[in-house]
Amino acid sequence: VDRVRLGFIGCGSVVRVMFGPFFRDLRGAEVIAVADTDEASARYVKQLYGVPHAYTDYRDLLAQAPVDAVVVGTPPHLHEEHVVAAARAGKHVLCEKPMATTVAACRRMIAACRDAGVLLMPGFMKRFQGSMLRAHELVERGDLGRVRHARADWGGIGIPSLRTGPSPEMRLAWKPVTPGGGVVHDLFSHTADLFRWLLGEVTLVGAEADVTQPKRSVDDAAVVTCRHRSGTTSVHVINYFSRRPWRECYELDGESATLQIRATGESWISTHGFELTLFEGPPPRATRITPNELEAFDLELRQNGQYLRELEHFCRAVRGEEPLRVTGEDGLRTAELVSAAYISAWRGAKVAIPLQEDEPDLAALFTDLKARRHPP
Ligand SMILES: NC(=O)c1ccc[n+]([C@@H]2O[C@H](COP(=O)([O-])OP(=O)(O)OC[C@H]3O[C@@H](n4cnc5c(N)ncnc54)[C@H](O)[C@@H]3O)[C@@H](O)[C@H]2O)c1
16 A cells, blocks of 8 residues: 555544644555544534545445554444454554453454454554653653653643533533543543553552532542552543643652653644653753753644654554554553443452453443432
């Protein structure tokens, strides 16, 4: 394949805000079709980003549009159906995170893609962001010394002027009617994958998850702790409840330095980057090592833009030019941590990885978590 022909299943915020803006700039690939059960959404993305074909049934896209690969950007509880159908149609798949809402579903998706001989890549785009790659390099090179502790702090109120997608309130709005989860699914899936990549596999998970407001039916505030095999501990504070401005910040405490990775805007906008600062001392010394804020928009997007780099990497893998850097197995491992966090929050006990037990019925779990916080 010289030029990978792509289709997108789902035309919601992830396509409108994150991927759509650079559809026309893709190298070695072109987006030729989109599908969404909501006709207006499909038409909107088709017209705004100049996509030739739009469908209201993803099966028509798979059967009629000559695509080599698809990006699945539907709500998480539908990923399995859409990925398995795409694989059976012989299409390579980039599936948005979380790859699925259960480990069992991840297994079936991996098997379907393997049987069909197509690639499956979960959408952990942070691994492609310029600052994150630099952070990974610093950790690997030992510039921080041995990393003992790490923090992820993510959430708050979004900046409406910067987004065309839904507000955090609205983002959760579709979830009450689906068996998908709240912030643990939505944000911890990202921070868990990021810290697995930076700090290694996890062996133990503990969590508190809250449904803080009576009108909500899934978790909107959570704290997850992880023990990594290396002995590093990490804390993930994530929420859609805080009234503070949106913030996304990671800190890695090594024996010789602390690395701070802080989002400079709303990190999901195509070009928004992360600032890197290295703290050493005593006496305290801060060195700014941000590899972004390049002069030209195009350079910034190409060197740091996580969604563009993620998608172009996926397309190079489809063309057989490089191996996938994130695999279905990564999607499964992260789903396992998400399930472990929900089980831990439900039971009030830490959960060992690999997960030895059946995954919980999420609907029952959320009902119970909510009843504890808001007794009937
Ligand atoms: N990587 C990221 O930064 C990032 C950011 C946002 C969302 N996401 C992920 O992308 C996925 C979608 O999230 P979103 O925020 O775009 O949600 P959204 O609700 O804005 O959009 C989902 C879209 O899917 C459509 N849809 C529902 N059922 C469908 C079906 N059967 N066939 C075709 N289309 C269907 C809906 O009509 C809607 O337009 C989720 O997995 C989410 O976690 C990832």
